[in-house]
Amino acid sequence: MDDRTLMANQWWGVVGIPPGETHHWRIGPLDLWIKRLTGEWRVAYGTADDPMDSSLESERLREDPDLAALGEVERYAVDDTAEALTLEPALADRAIITRPETPFHVPAGEQVTVYVSTPLWVRIAAGDPPDRLREGPISRPSDTWFGPNTREGELCYASRTRFVLNLENAPMVPHRATTALLIRNRADDALSLERINLPVETLSLFQGPDGRIWTPDVRLERTAEDEFAELHVGSGEPEQAKGATRIAEPRRKPSGNAVIRAFSSLLKPWQ
């Protein structure tokens, strides 16, 4: 983890920080500095404007930086600071409403797989066994509302995606997870995808052999005469990344049979 260029898109793991020293990570748009002091960890962070920035760096700083000048600083008091500091990836803490950048339609009887990406969170833990210090988004997505009207629904994060049909065209961004979304339209009319509610808090994270971060596969199925489509969430490794390693557990277990009726024309413009 001390190399300036990280191997295989991996920015998480355990780093040893000697007393009085500071470690700096750059994970895409997020700059993170962590300083170890006696009985205290200092965490400073700042976010750049470009959410698709895919640069990665991890370095122990030779000089003693002024954290307050670099970003927002938080202090975590502990009994004794052990040398080990752990970064872990996680998916968002609320569902993500992902919308295609351009209108996307699946004609009657068709079946396609699209690849969508969702932003990751970073968890910071210290000690052995690690105690959680903080967690936050690498790039904070905007909030959005998902529900039948402005009185009922749930608060989610919003994400725009290109709904890539070919995996080679899906950019490998180290702070975003890719989800293979199988869409089956068994109805007699075309399925217009306006938005999809991805319950990412119920998904695990995997890292494929090529370093890409994956969620389990998700299947969106619309049966004949059904206005809604049903979302079936998987739990195992994705089909496209056989031999992937599980790197994070879901935040919560999916309720019931993990079928979510959440989709499409559920939201109307309200004025």
Add this chain to the structure above:
Amino acid sequence: MESWETFIDEVVTAEVLRTAILAGVILIVGLTLAWLLHRKLRLGNLGPQANLLVRRFASYTVGVVTVIWFLRTIGVDLGVLLGAAGILTVAIGFASQTSASNVISGLFLMGEQPFVVGDVIRVGDTTGEVLTVDLMSVKLRTFDNLQVRIPNETMLKSNVTTLTRFPIRRLDMKIGVAYKEDLDRVKEVLFELADRNPVCLIEPAPLFIFLGYGDSALNFQFSVWATKENYLALLNSMHLEVKKAFDEAGIEIPFPHRTLYPGSVAEPFPVQVVESPAKS
């Protein structure tokens, strides 16, 4: 002295002593129970408003039963007392029409529940968090930490706005730009701004409404949504960011200009030419 002792011996019999002790115990136990119910009763599955009502109802009931039981124990004829109370009620009723109106309004408020304890409401010019909904009045805590007591009758007659009823709120920004500006460009800047602000909801989508040709500006409304918790953050951040984005994009926010004209018969304004310090 001896006659006093004889008198006490005759009056303070074992029966009287027993009654006094019993009455004392009833009063102490009953009132303690009422106090405990008022202080400690919490039903986990009920909200703060319902809990308050249950607590008050339980403690008042126990208190009234205790007093009636106490009076009966010490031999007070409640029939006479209630008769006297009836006559008194008529007299008091005339004198306390406002209070009675407040009580009845309070019952309606509790039944209708347009707001509950913890909600933020606006009544007239007063905005605050509801502390209690009592029989006579509603108590609010304003955001500058003052307590405002509003009689229930006033609440029932007024327009009450519950700001925290629904999970999301819309912020309506009234903005004006100079006549020379391109409104399409203005719209683009505003929508980009809303898209970048993380507390501004992507859906419901922001709204742009042209309001009209003003005296010195093209007036429009830009409406954005946030959760009720983030409303204040949105209110502050959006107004600051709009000003900054307009400055960066060179979009002018005009303000009224006033030209002073002294009239044809008056002397002209004296004009003094000064040199710029940079040139001197």
